Structures are given as C-alpha cells and as structure tokens.
Amino acid sequence: MKRIITAVVQNRSGVLNRVTGLMHKRQFNIESISVGRTETEGISKMTFVVHVEDHQKLEQLTKQLNKQIDVLKVTDLSDKAIVARELALIKVVSNAHHRSEIQGMIEPFRASIIDVSKDSLSIQVTGKPDKIEALIDLLRPYGIKDIARTGLTAFARGHQPQVAEMTTYSLLK
Amino acid sequence: MKVDTKLNTKPEAAVKTGADILVESLLEQKVETIFGYPGGAVLPIYDALYRSDGDFEHILTRHEQGAIHAAEGYARVAGKPGVVIATSGPGATNLVTGIADAMMDSLPLVVITGQVATSVTGTDAFQEADVMGITTPITKHNYQVQSSYELPKVIKEAFHIASTGRPGPVVVDIPKDISANLCTETDQSAFHLPGYQPTIKPNPLQIKKLTEAIKKSKKPLILTGAGVIHGHASDILLEIAEEYSMPVTSTLLGLGAFPGQHDLFLGMAGMHGTYTANMAIAECDLLINIGARFDDRLTGNLNYFAKNATVAHVDIDPAEIGKNVPTDIPIVSDSKAALAELKKQLKEGPDHSEWMDQLNQNKMAYPLWYNNPPEEMVPQWLMKSLYHATRGEAIVTTDVGQHQMWAAQYYSFGRPNRWVTSGGLGTMGFGFPAAIGAQLAKPEDPVVAVVGDGGFQMTLQELSVLQERGLPVKIIIVNNGALGMVRQWQEAFYDKRYSESIVGVQPDFVKLAESYNIRGMKIETQQEFTDIIHEVMAYDGPVLMDCRVLQQENVYPMIAPGKGIHEMVGVKP
Numbered sequence: 001m002k003r004i005i006t007a008v009v010q011n012r013s014g015v016l017n018r019v020t021g022l023m024h025k026r027q028f029n030i031e032s033i034s035v036g037r038t039e040t041e042g043i044s045k046m047t048f049v050v051h052v053e054d055h056q057k058l059e060q061l062t063k064q065l066n067k068q069i070d071v072l073k074v075t076d077l078s079d080k081a082i083v084a085r086e087l088a089l090i091k092v093v094s095n096a097h098h099r100s101e102i103q104g105m106i107e108p109f110r111a112s113i114i115d116v117s118k119d120s121l122s123i124q125v126t127g128k129p130d131k132i133e134a135l136i137d138l139l140r141p142y143g144i145k146d147i148a149r150t151g152l153t154a155f156a157r158g159h160q161p162q163v164a165e166m167t168t169y170s171l172l173k
Numbered sequence: 174m175k176v177d178t179k180l181n182t183k184p185e186a187a188v189k190t191g192a193d194i195l196v197e198s199l200l201e202q203k204v205e206t207i208f209g210y211p212g213g214a215v216l217p218i219y220d221a222l223y224r225s226d227g228d229f230e231h232i233l234t235r236h237e238q239g240a241i242h243a244a245e246g247y248a249r250v251a252g253k254p255g256v257v258i259a260t261s262g263p264g265a266t267n268l269v270t271g272i273a274d275a276m277m278d279s280l281p282l283v284v285i286t287g288q289v290a291t292s293v294t295g296t297d298a299f300q301e302a303d304v305m306g307i308t309t310p311i312t313k314h315n316y317q318v319q320s321s322y323e324l325p326k327v328i329k330e331a332f333h334i335a336s337t338g339r340p341g342p343v344v345v346d347i348p349k350d351i352s353a354n355l356c357t358e359t360d361q362s363a364f365h366l367p368g369y370q371p372t373i374k375p376n377p378l379q380i381k382k383l384t385e386a387i388k389k390s391k392k393p394l395i396l397t398g399a400g401v402i403h404g405h406a407s408d409i410l411l412e413i414a415e416e417y418s419m420p421v422t423s424t425l426l427g428l429g430a431f432p433g434q435h436d437l438f439l440g441m442a443g444m445h446g447t448y449t450a451n452m453a454i455a456e457c458d459l460l461i462n463i464g465a466r467f468d469d470r471l472t473g474n475l476n477y478f479a480k481n482a483t484v485a486h487v488d489i490d491p492a493e494i495g496k497n498v499p500t501d502i503p504i505v506s507d508s509k510a511a512l513a514e515l516k517k518q519l520k521e522g523p524d525h526s527e528w529m530d531q532l533n534q535n536k537m538a539y540p541l542w543y544n545n546p547p548e549e550m551v552p553q554w555l556m557k558s559l560y561h562a563t564r565g566e567a568i569v570t571t572d573v574g575q576h577q578m579w580a581a582q583y584y585s586f587g588r589p590n591r592w593v594t595s596g597g598l599g600t601m602g603f604g605f606p607a608a609i610g611a612q613l614a615k616p617e618d619p620v621v622a623v624v625g626d627g628g629f630q631m632t633l634q635e636l637s638v639l640q641e642r643g644l645p646v647k648i649i650i651v652n653n654g655a656l657g658m659v660r661q662w663q664e665a666f667y668d669k670r671y672s673e674s675i676v677g678v679q680p681d682f683v684k685l686a687e688s689y690n691i692r693g694m695k696i697e698t699q700q701e702f703t704d705i706i707h708e709v710m711a712y713d714g715p716v717l718m719d720c721r722v723l724q725q726e727n728v729y730p731m732i733a734p735g736k737g738i739h740e741m742v743g744v745k746p
Contacts, residue, residue: 009368010367010368013305013317013319014305014309014315014317017305017306017309018309021309021310022310025310056495056499059495060492060495060496063491063492064492066491066492067490067491067492068314068368069313069314069334069366069368069369070314070368071368072367072368
C-alpha cells in the first residue's frame, strides 16, 4: 500500500542519509521524497511517498524513523484529510503550429508555459500526482524531451473530518 | 627528564587546542580507560593525552578491531560507555565490525575517530574515508564535529545517547584541524535533544493488562533478554518470579539476568536452547518478554513461536515491539521500572502447578547431555568443568560458534554482567579482546576468554596487551582444528562436504604464548585439565590453555533453520 509520511527533522548534516539509509536497510520502497525548510529555523520537513506491504511494516517504518535522534516528529498522513501537491516541469517538443494547441490543452490543468524555444515548450504544473500523470499522458504524443518532478509534499488540512467521513477525503484510498 | 619535556610541550594554561577540550570533556564524563591506536589524524589528540598524563589509562591495542572489542567487553562488564580512539581512514574502517557488533548487542560506546582536515575534506586526501557515511547504518548516532566551539556539547550528547535508552555506539568524527587548532571559546551550555526522549516509565494501564493476563494464565513463562541486565532489573525480577513461582528462560544475551542454577530457570531458549525452555515457549499461554528482541536465533520459524500465547513485551525501544512477533501487551519502558510497577500492581499469581510439574518433568527427562568418554577431551565437559572450577564466578567472554554455545549451555551464570559474548552480529575474534576490556573493568575478578582456534587467530595480536599489562586473563582455546559450527552445518545440511572448515595447519599456541612471555600449556585429556585448572585460575598472570577437544562433537539440541521451536533434534533420547 502507498503511504504518505512526513518527518520533521533537525537540519543537520547526514540526516537525509540516515533516514534514506534506514529505509534502504529495511527495504522500504521510496516512490518520492521531498525535503525543505519549515517555518522554524534549523528544522526541515521531509515528505515521503512509500510502498509498504502491510500495517506491521508501516509501524516499523514510523518507529524506526522516530528512533533517529535528529527526527523530531513522524506523521503518517495517509488516512487524514490532507492537502498534497507536487510540481512538475515538462519540456515538450513543439513547433510554431503546435504551440497554441498545447496551450489550449494545458489550460484546464491550470498549468503554465514558462519557457519557449524554437522547437520546445516548457510547462509547469502543480497538483496531485494523478493530475500530473494525466497531463503527461496528454502531452506524450507531442514528444516529451524532459521531465523534472519535485515529489509530493503534503500536510494535514486545518480541519479534520470525523472518522466516518474520512474515506471521501483520503487521497490514496 | 621526562617531566621537562612535558613542561615544554604544554601550551599556555589559557590557550587550549580542540584536543585539550576533548580531553577535558572526556574527564568530565569520568572516563578512566581509553582503548585506542594513534595515527596521523589523531596526533593532536594523542598529544593532548600525553600532556594529561595520568588522567586516563590508555590501552594501546595492536589493531583497532582489538580496541573496539575490548571497549565492548569493558562496557558490558562495567555498565558504562567504552571509549575508543582511532585515526582516520583505515583506523576508522578497522573499527567497523566492532561498531556493528555493539549496535546489534546494544553496547554503549563512544568512538572517536580522527578525520582529515576540513580544508581537504572531500578531496580523497591521504587516509580519508567517509566515516559518517560508513557508520550511519551501524550507529545509534554519529557526529562530525564542525568546530571546536561545539566539541564539549557534542561529547556530552554522545555519552548521553550512548548510555541511555537502548544503549548503543556513537561515533564522533573530529577533523584534524579542529583538534589541532587553538580555540578561545567553547559551548559549555547544557544540551537538549528534542528528538531523543526515551520512554522509561511504563503505562500503568498496560501493566494492569499484564497483571490480568498473569492471573488468568495457566502456563506462564518469563523470557529475559539483555534489557534486564541493562536495566539492572535482575533483583526485582527474581523477587517477582519467586513470589509467584513463574518459570524463566533466557536469550543468549540475557544469560545471567536470572540465576542459572535457580529451580525456576529452564535454561537458555532458541536454536541451541534446552528442550524444556523451547517446549515451554511452544506451549505457554502467556509469554512475558522482558528486554529481548525476538531474534531469529531465538524464535526459529515464527509460525510456531509461542503460537498459543498471549505475548507481553517490555522493551525500552518501541521499534522492537511487534517487529517480529505480534504483541498483545506492548509495554514501552525501562525493564526495572516496568517490573517495579508490575510488582506493585500484581496481587494474585497464576494457578499453574500442573505447568510447573510438566516443566520439571521435562527438566528431569531431557537435560542437556553429551557422551563423555573419560579418555577424550569433550568440549561440553570442558565447559562444565570450567564452571565448577571457577564456582560460576568468572567473567566469561566468547567468540561465536560451537564453543560459544557450549559455554552458554554449561557455564551457568549466577548474576548479570559476567557473560560477554557477541550475539547479534556473531563476530569471530571478539572474545579475546573483550576479555581484556572486561579485566580492565574488573581488575580483581577472574576473567576467562573461551575462544575457538579459528576466532582466536583473528585477534591474537592482542596477546601483546596481556604481556604489557600483565592482565591475568585466562585464555581457553577450545581447539578442535576446525571452524566447528561451519563444520557442524556442513555435516548436517551439506552432506559432509567440509568445504574450507577443517583447518589442519595452525600455530603452536603454547610457543606463541611463550613468545609473548605468557604461560602457555597444551591440554589433551580431562585429567590434565582437572589437575591444573585450579592452579591456572589462581595464577596471578595471563595463561593460555590450548585445549585439544574432539573435532566431531556437535552442539545439541538444535533447531534446524526454518524449523519451529518445538522441532529440536539431538534431544537426550
């Protein structure tokens, strides 16, 4: 099963190595990872999307992460109401007469063109991973030259619905 | 003359190098003994040690691996962190086995490694190795010191992390310029580790659940792990077990947590555990695990492990609970605090006289056994005789393998911190240097290194330390001219294809000992051993006994890999 896990960490050298190293050692498959600073100086937040086999493995993962001295807080967001976003940059082959066609196509995705050259277009899109996948699929026929994705980052919504409502809000179920 | 030179090298009182700060910080931690080996990147540190003459005992081992295993032995027996210093590059990489060993067996170590100067870090400089990268997966925590300003705080944190919670090794990597340069200001403030707050008090409600489970149980069983020893919980465990007459078994590393000769003790459980202990695990209805991590050598095939039991697990490391065995009553706590709370809450014990009868019958009918032709030197007999000759009072260290299992089976430990063995990592070459560390921690106590002829040859260079220090460590080589456990598995599972496990050529161990001015003797019969062992133990100096034992002896009983805990072979017929 796919889980979204965040870890708030002390921003020290080696902490990323320690965290990814333990996932490697215990054979957790990381789909994406994103790291950035938080509102507090010296504190960073990592967001992982991982595949785990079952709840026992998941429990191990959070416990092992928590055990690290520089890890302050581990949260499994998967069953919560969350806001989750990823950013992707997509470079597509395009000549003059494809340009407007592409422009029209990406509009519903609220994506934008951020760079144009003689034979390519660079598109920026933000959203949930499935939305980004959908856009990539649409652009594929034009010829994709390059993709750079940030990986998912997420946090819990300000208001958490009651347990009964949760499934409708969950991103991954 | 020496005094003069020393005075000349001492910097002005107010001006200190980073290495001086390090030495001060170690003194503040009440470090008495350091195991180490000098080298380029730690020259400033060794210079500071030289100037601090007399503050520490520095034990110069003859290989860094010897230093770290000695520190492990020291830590296990003294119950406080062992301290190691090694240089950058090869010095540090030679420590890796010991660091991993300490990580697996939860031994507190503070390992100080030199590093190339910050100006050349990352340039593949001479003797540069990525010590942080290498040691990250095998340390509880590691630091690379960024400035001498932070050095005192880092050392304080390192000792705190190594010795509290679930103990473990902490590496402090110090670049040469930081230890060499003068520093004017240091951070003496107290540390705060928001991400490291071990839970040491149990949740009383969980203990209440446990009391209820005990009350209901007809077949209770207590399993002791090293956590009982680390938590100093042996006394209270004995009180509870005796008051409610509950049987006790142990992991390899938990031996000594409960008196080995006690009526309630069933012997060690696991791959080479006793029939009684393993059957008790298979059949119990309540398993109370205190500070053991349900290692595969204990559990065998998990499908058969305690499958009828309610499992309670007390562990200071929450990640161990539920890792291998599903747990019904998880209790995250220091073992002593948990047992104290249990003692307070427990009012009524189990009604389990039938169970005790059954266990006692098993004990009588299926004890550990071996054939003992008196004209031969039988290794099991050797361990049993050693136990009697030392009245079970010795500190015993071992490597890994057959001799280790025989020592575990036949040397019955009466109290904690007397058994020093490499359990989790199973490190050959551990036992002898560990005995050096153990002897330094307890200079007055008898220390016996029980080693195999294979393992001993991995770290025998430390005989120099015995010679130099006159440490009265007794070395018993259980010499079967083979890598015994490998040979046993090849016999059992590889159709007797003894691939590279019979080692015909070996040094004359007696002459080897003598070349270090150490008393050596070859023992070939039971009579020879009996005649001399008391004299050897009473001798105030090191002795090496090369005991030639039967090669074809195997360790039994045994649970073959993949089998359940009840499927033992080699049980007494």
